Amino acid sequence: MDFALTDEQKEFQKLARDFARNEIRPVAHIYDDTEEVPWDVIKKAAKLGLTSYRYPVEYGGLGISDPITSLIMTEEIYWGCAGIGTAINGTGLAATGIMVAGTEEQKKKFIPQFCDPDNPRLGAMGLTEPSAGSDVSAMATTAVKDGNEYVLNGTKQFITNGGIADVHVIFAQTDKEKGWNGVAAFVVEKGTPGLKMGKKEIKMGVRASHTAQVILEDCRIPLENRLGGEPGEPTHISGLAALKMLERTRPSVGAAALGIARAAYEYSLEYAKERKQFGKPIIKNQAIAFKLADMATEIEAARLLLWKAGWLVKNNQPFARGEGSMSKLYAGDVAVKTATEAIQILGGYGYSREYPVEKWLRDAKIYQIWEGTAEIQRLVISRMIEQNG
Known part of the structure; x- marks a missing residue:
């Protein structure tokens, strides 16, 4: 068991992190206000291969098939902004359906459209x-x-x-x-x-x-x-078979939620170190310190669940105990809890749109709903453990 990232994974992590920091974060609040499609950011992402890296080289992608690499990059992109991240990655659902169920002719016709660095298609x-x-x-x-x-x-x-x-x-x-x-x-x-x-x-x-x-x-x-x-x-x-195979994409949804959680945690941690009350930084207060300790622990646990699910996909192992659903369920819950606690740590500032933590809570909530609600994930898990222990 080796938790060290490969050189390639570190490279792609840095690529995604730098893009999130330099291209996504500065405009995230603008698109949150306008609710417009961030075409300028999508086009920049396409130029770097961030919209096409997971597709095979023969269709114009970068051929990065390792699911854990994909999870790492997704976390970084959504650390930047979940809305813009979805605008960049949302096409992947359609593309996955074509990759899973399409004939060779269908793949050759449609997948290259999603890989065009100069004219990205949705x-x-x-x-x-x-x-x-x-x-x-x-x-x-x-x-x-x-x-x-x-x-x-x-x-x-x-x-x-x-x-x-x-x-x-x-x-x-x-x-x-x-x-x-x-x-x-x-x-x-x-x-x-x-x-x-x-x-x-x-x-x-x-x-x-x-x-x-x-x-x-x-x-x-x-x-x-x-x-x-x-x-x-x-x-x-069959369409049914395609739907079942699409379950294997659930960890990537969890990785997006993890990106939000990490963003909220990091921001509230820095705030707690700098904000002073009664003559000392508020992180010195146990009530605040314990919130941050829980946040850090739960984020780490969520990431390990996600990487385990990614390892199973990589090794063609089934989600025998609902591991894909576990990773998506837990990461979504952690994102909502972490963003809520971040607002609490910032107090009134956390509730103000001048600070980003309220946006992260608004973004996080959907991860308990889409791609299978938290209740549906629990239903899937409960049925799997009933069968397989």
């Missing part, structure tokens, strides 16, 4: 619906085969990059009677008639990331845009 994954979040079996969006096309109808809710993405990966029911097994994934390209953006959400946090409804009205796409091809073809992978 991806979106459409899974959640107004009446179907964690319960995918209640999905109402349909895909009906009609000759050489599929016709998609339905509404997707709370979609990152929804309606503005160049490539939407949409999950839909092809056969309602089959339940989960009737779910398939389809690529819908920008400009396709019948694809439009619904309401753009005005959010509590991660406000630099665009979130909106995606509406599909008699949206026609060619048969070749069904990910994995048609059932019965040698390349076919």
